[in-house]
Amino acid sequence: MERKMPMLRILALATFLSASLSAVEAGELHKALLYKNPQCSCCEGYADYLRQNGFDVEVKPTNDLAEISSKAGVPADFQGCHTMFIDGYVVDGHVPVKIVEKLLNEHPAIAGISLPxxxxxxxxxxxxxTEPFTVYAVTKDGKAPTVYATE
Known part of the structure; x- marks a missing residue:
C-alpha cells in the first residue's frame, strides 16, 4: 500500500501538469485575420509560417488590400503585400514572429506595426x-511611423 501512494501522487501530478500545459498552450493561440491579394503566394507562405509558430490564421483574398491597409492607419509607403489583424492591432507585411509576439506582449498604444x-x-x-529588417510602429493619430524594432 505504501508503494502505491507515491505512484498515485506521481500520476496525479503528471495529469495535473499535462492539463495545465495544454491550457497554457491553448491560451497562447492568437487568432489572426490576414487579407491578401488573390494572386499572391508569398502571403500564404507567411500565413503558414505563423501557423507553425502557434497562430490561428484565417486568410481572406481581396482586391482592396491598399484600402484595407490605409483604413487601418498604414501609410501607403509603409504597406506590405498583406495586412493582418490580430488582438486589436494591424500587422502589415512579412513581420518576423518574434516582433509580432513583442507587440502582443507589450501592448503599446499604437495602431500596429509594418515591414514595408x-x-x-x-x-x-x-x-x-541580406540586411536587417526594420519594422515600424504605425500610430493611431496619423503621425509618421517610427522604428519599432529591427531584426
Whole structure:
C-alpha cells in the first residue's frame, strides 16, 4: 500500500501538469485575420509560417488590400503585400514572429506595426536575408511611423 501512494501522487501530478500545459498552450493561440491579394503566394507562405509558430490564421483574398491597409492607419509607403489583424492591432507585411509576439506582449498604444515592401529572406519570402529588417510602429493619430524594432 505504501508503494502505491507515491505512484498515485506521481500520476496525479503528471495529469495535473499535462492539463495545465495544454491550457497554457491553448491560451497562447492568437487568432489572426490576414487579407491578401488573390494572386499572391508569398502571403500564404507567411500565413503558414505563423501557423507553425502557434497562430490561428484565417486568410481572406481581396482586391482592396491598399484600402484595407490605409483604413487601418498604414501609410501607403509603409504597406506590405498583406495586412493582418490580430488582438486589436494591424500587422502589415512579412513581420518576423518574434516582433509580432513583442507587440502582443507589450501592448503599446499604437495602431500596429509594418515591414514595408517584400524584403528578400523575410518570413514567407524566398531568398536570403541580406540586411536587417526594420519594422515600424504605425500610430493611431496619423503621425509618421517610427522604428519599432529591427531584426
Amino acid at each position: 515592401g517584400m524584403p528578400m529572406g523575410s518570413p514567407g519570402m524566398v531568398g536570403e536575408k
